[in-house]
Amino acid sequence: MSDLILSANRHLVICCYQPYRKHESSPDIGAVTPEDVKQLKKEIFNGYDVYIRPVHNQTESVKVDMRFVLYNIAYLDLKIQELKWNGFLSLRWYDRLLSWNASLYGGLDFITVPQTKIWRPDYVVNNAVSQKKNLGTPDTLVIIESSGLVTWEPGMISETSCKIDIRKYPFDTQTCSFVFSPWMTTSRFLNTTSRLNRIDMSRFVPHGEFTTGESSVHFDQIDEVFADDASVTITYTLVLNRRPSFYWMVMIFPMASFPLLSPVSFLVPVESGEKITLSITVVLSYLVFIGSINDAMPKLSDTVSLIVVYASVQTLISMLTVVANGIIICIHKLPPDFQVTVPVFKTSRRLNSSRKTKYDLQSEESCKSNSPKLELCSITGRTRAVQLAEERMKENSENNCLNNDKYILLARRLDKICFVFFAFLAILVSVIFGFLFM
Numbered sequence: 001m002s003d004l005i006l007s008a009n010r011h012l013v014i015c016c017y018q019p020y021r022k023h024e025s026s027p028d029i030g031a032v033t034p035e036d037v038k039q040l041k042k043e044i045f046n047g048y049d050v051y052i053r054p055v056h057n058q059t060e061s062v063k064v065d066m067r068f069v070l071y072n073i074a075y076l077d078l079k080i081q082e083l084k085w086n087g088f089l090s091l092r093w094y095d096r097l098l099s100w101n102a103s104l105y106g107g108l109d110f111i112t113v114p115q116t117k118i119w120r121p122d123y124v125v126n127n128a129v130s131q132k133k134n135l136g137t138p139d140t141l142v143i144i145e146s147s148g149l150v151t152w153e154p155g156m157i158s159e160t161s162c163k164i165d166i167r168k169y170p171f172d173t174q175t176c177s178f179v180f181s182p183w184m185t186t187s188r189f190l191n192t193t194s195r196l197n198r199i200d201m202s203r204f205v206p207h208g209e210f211t212t213g214e215s216s217v218h219f220d221q222i223d224e225v226f227a228d229d230a231s232v233t234i235t236y237t238l239v240l241n242r243r244p245s246f247y248w249m250v251m252i253f254p255m256a257s258f259p260l261l262s263p264v265s266f267l268v269p270v271e272s273g274e275k276i277t278l279s280i281t282v283v284l285s286y287l288v289f290i291g292s293i294n295d296a297m298p299k300l301s302d303t304v305s306l307i308v309v310y311a312s313v314q315t316l317i318s319m320l321t322v323v324a325n326g327i328i329i330c331i332h333k334l335p336p337d338f339q340v341t342v343p344v345f346k347t348s349r350r351l352n353s354s355r356k357t358k359y360d361l362q363s364e365e366s367c368k369s370n371s372p373k374l375e376l377c378s379i380t381g382r383t384r385a386v387q388l389a390e391e392r393m394k395e396n397s398e399n400n401c402l403n404n405d406k407y408i409l410l411a412r413r414l415d416k417i418c419f420v421f422f423a424f425l426a427i428l429v430s431v432i433f434g435f436l437f438m
Contacts, residue, residue, distance in 0.1 A: 213239030
């Protein structure tokens with residue numbers, strides 16, 4: 001009986017010992033406990049002031065290392081010249097008032113605290129179109145290492161101004177800037193450097209309308225009014241290249257095709273009655289299309305888009321086709337007896353009439369002198385007058401036919417000449433502006 005009790009107790013001890021062995025594999029004796037973190041925060045933040053720069057000698061400057069990371073671009077509004085983007089700044093500096101010996105706190109080498117508990121550089125987005133405000137939110141965390149190195153990465157969604165150059169729109173390239181500067185701290189107390197000489201695009205999401213090109217960073221010093229010192233402004237620039245595939249389909253092809261429709265009006269015969277109607281319809285359609293384009297473009301006077309100049313020139317050419325068609329219709333409708341009147345001097349008319357009278361008198365005297373032949377002379381004169389009248393009627397009818405055909409042929413020849421001329425002119429203008437866009 002005692003053997004059974006001993007074996008049962010031994011089995012119970014073994015069963016209870018197994019969980020204890022598993023518990024031994026959890027944290028070692030030197031693991032960081034919550035009490036270590038609480039104790040550390042209590043000690044390093046005791047008497048800490050967020051408005052005192054984190055250096056022991058307050059005449060020294062705080063060196064801040066900056067890196068700008070761009071996530072994506074929401075849109076670039078040409079009319080109001082505004083760029084909306086999403087990104088964050090990665091800022092690092094040493095806070096000499098927040099360093100500790102990690103071995104005294106179980107090897108604790110870093111902690112995280114809200115950004116409102118420490119000193120931060122007072123950077124703002126200087127070219128923001130909205131109200132300037134401090135970076136980050138009260139809930140944004142910062143990482144503090146045991147050496148005093150602070151890492152602060154405030155995220156932001158901002159709308160900044162961007163100078164738009166629409167000269168080569170829609171094949172334009174825009175250069176937008178992201179300007180960061182301290183609001184009140186001058187360069188004597190804040191020394192800003194950049195880890196990268198460009199924007200960090202490693203996490204950038206591609207945009208549907210623009211592709212990103214080169215980026216750079218440069219520093220500018222601006223004299224401050226409130227102090228005999230200057231502040232350093234950090235400007236990141238980014239080149240945006242517009243994707244032209246969409247604009248080829250909805251803008252370039254229609255705008256280059258409309259001017260080629262105007263010369264087609266010269267192929268329409270005048271007899272159809274639709275010659276001038278077609279040319280006017282083309283001009284009106286072109287003007288409506290240009291109006292829809294102008295609504296999407298900014299109204300700037302310092303830079304004029306080449307596509308606006310191109311549209312204006314092609315509109316002028318289309319209007320000239322309307323004028324040319326009107327002239328051709330007028331020529332085609334000229335009456336057969338229309339003649340260009342040339343002024344004749346009265347002296348010449350009198351001279352001709354006197355010569356004719358003299359000739360008639362001489363003929364009459366010659367007929368009277370030959371009295372035996374008077375009757376024959378009168379008969380011959382009548383016959384000749386009839387012949388002359390018939391010849392004149394025949395000549396008048398032939399001249400009328402020739403005059404009528406002459407104006408119709410002239411109008412048709414002008415149609416051919418104008419078609420070739422205006423088609424060549426429209427193509428030439430398109431080619432010239434095509435080279436200017438390159």
